[in-house]
Amino acid sequence: MSNQINQAVSKVFNQLADALETGHIEPRIKIGLTIDGSELGLDVMRQAAETIKQNNLFDVVLIGSDVEWARDFEHVSTTDCQKDAYEMMEELLHDGKIDGCVTLHYNFPIGVATVGRVITPAFGREMIIATTTGTASTQRNEAMLLNAINGVAVAKTLGHKDPTVGILNVDGAKTVERALVSLKENGYELNFGESARADGGIVLRGNDLLTGTCDVVVCDSLTGNVLMKLFSAYNSGGQYEVAGFGYGPGVGLNYRDNICIISRASGAPVIANALTYAYELAKGKIADVSKEEYDKALSAQLNAIRESLQVKTETSEKVIAPEKEIVTAEIGGIDVMELEEAVQALWKRNIYAESGMGCTGPVLLVNEKNEAVAGELLKTEKYL
Structure with a gap:
């Protein structure tokens, strides 16, 4: 704080010097x-x-x-x-x-x-x-x-x-x-x-x-x-x-x-x-x-x-999960508020997915064979 005050005081003196030179005082x-x-x-x-x-x-x-x-x-x-x-x-x-x-x-x-x-x-x-x-x-x-x-x-x-x-x-x-x-x-x-x-x-x-x-x-x-x-x-x-x-x-x-x-x-x-x-x-x-x-x-x-960024209108459409698979591949970077939406977006494409929470934040879990295509779909849908 003292440094800021010193800088401000310096500005005041500079303004005074300018005023003496120009005859104008702010x-x-x-x-x-x-x-x-x-x-x-x-x-x-x-x-x-x-x-x-x-x-x-x-x-x-x-x-x-x-x-x-x-x-x-x-x-x-x-x-x-x-x-x-x-x-x-x-x-x-x-x-x-x-x-x-x-x-x-x-x-x-x-x-x-x-x-x-x-x-x-x-x-x-x-x-x-x-x-x-x-x-x-x-x-x-x-x-x-x-x-x-x-x-x-x-x-x-x-x-x-x-x-x-x-x-x-x-x-x-x-x-x-x-x-x-x-x-x-x-x-x-x-x-x-x-x-x-x-x-x-x-x-x-x-x-x-x-x-x-x-x-x-x-x-x-x-x-x-x-x-x-x-x-x-x-x-x-x-x-x-x-x-x-x-x-x-x-x-x-x-x-x-x-x-x-x-x-x-x-x-x-x-x-x-x-x-x-x-x-x-x-x-x-x-x-x-x-x-x-x-x-x-x-x-x-x-x-x-x-x-x-406006909140999306909820629909009555019911999305059924595909057949359950082992999910070990993690896809990070999805906002926690959109995580369940992202899961259902993949379900619509017949890709099984689950939501989870990793040590650095929310993650979406898919089977390793689907990781690449799921990532591209999530980017297309603006979740990534």
């Missing part, structure tokens, strides 16, 4: 902070705001109830009600009076999800978790596809020109991997990372989270939310989040507000980091970067790929 960035609603009380908000004020990189605008210490800051008073604070925050953002805001428990529209930022414990590396709250789509696999774009947009806004991307080994991971590979083959620039485990691949294990193998980890929001809580509060007993940058900004197609989320259990260090996160996103113009990434993805047939 207005200081202002980041709002809604101060009501924390389970830890108002004092954590005060500590975080004072930390930012001492660093003097940008200005904090407090939004919320009247408290004595708020007089030391620009303060927009509201009743002690989060609804009023949210409305005021949105008004200030839309009027351009603040460039971003940090708040608690905000309800984003469907299509928008937040991109978290943590410090991994093994090597102290920063890692983006896409996503942590909200939902990019009501369809899980489609949401994870969009989460990858959201994570890349945030990483690029923070200065990672070519961030590495991995997919957490959760339900849907293999399906999302195929979708992202298709997007890349269609022209969208995507730099896949690789698991540090012996078998590699872009599907990440728990070890990869601890070491920060990739810059961006793609997962569903519910899993991402749990990860954020573990990374933030694992050394405090869970009641006080002490590490990381909060649950991050809401990002999505055509969404432009820089609203970053913290938890009601976020402590002063996390709130201060979240304010700095919002500042860096404002500085890097997250809305513009996000639009650029989505424009590129749309040009790479994003909508067609999204359509392919």
Whole structure:
């Protein structure tokens, strides 16, 4: 964190030098902070705001109830009600009076999800978790596809020109991997990372989270939310989040507000980091970067790929299994959510198959004599 602050301070001095030379001074960035609603009380908000004020990189605008210490800051008073604070925050953002805001428990529209930022414990590396709250789509696999774009947009806004991307080994991971590979083959620039485990691949294990193998980890929001809580509060007993940058900004197609989320259990260090996160996103113009990434993805047939991820309509057709055979050949790489469908797809071709779970994930079992043809059929049916 100190290195980031030093870099930001250096930028400020460079801007001052440019201002002396050109006579033009850019207005200081202002980041709002809604101060009501924390389970830890108002004092954590005060500590975080004072930390930012001492660093003097940008200005904090407090939004919320009247408290004595708020007089030391620009303060927009509201009743002690989060609804009023949210409305005021949105008004200030839309009027351009603040460039971003940090708040608690905000309800984003469907299509928008937040991109978290943590410090991994093994090597102290920063890692983006896409996503942590909200939902990019009501369809899980489609949401994870969009989460990858959201994570890349945030990483690029923070200065990672070519961030590495991995997919957490959760339900849907293999399906999302195929979708992202298709997007890349269609022209969208995507730099896949690789698991540090012996078998590699872009599907990440728990070890990869601890070491920060990739810059961006793609997962569903519910899993991402749990990860954020573990990374933030694992050394405090869970009641006080002490590490990381909060649950991050809401990002999505055509969404432009820089609203970053913290938890009601976020402590002063996390709130201060979240304010700095919002500042860096404002500085890097997250809305513009996000639009650029989505424009590129749309040009790479994003909508067609999204359509392919829609949940298939169930049919009443009953598939009867062929005569049972000894199955010793394993076919891996099929998503666990599609495993039974893949079995029945082979049954329709009169190939006996069974589903199973290997040490590295789900597998489909066939007789050795059918392995090659079964593999080709599964590729044709888009299960591999």
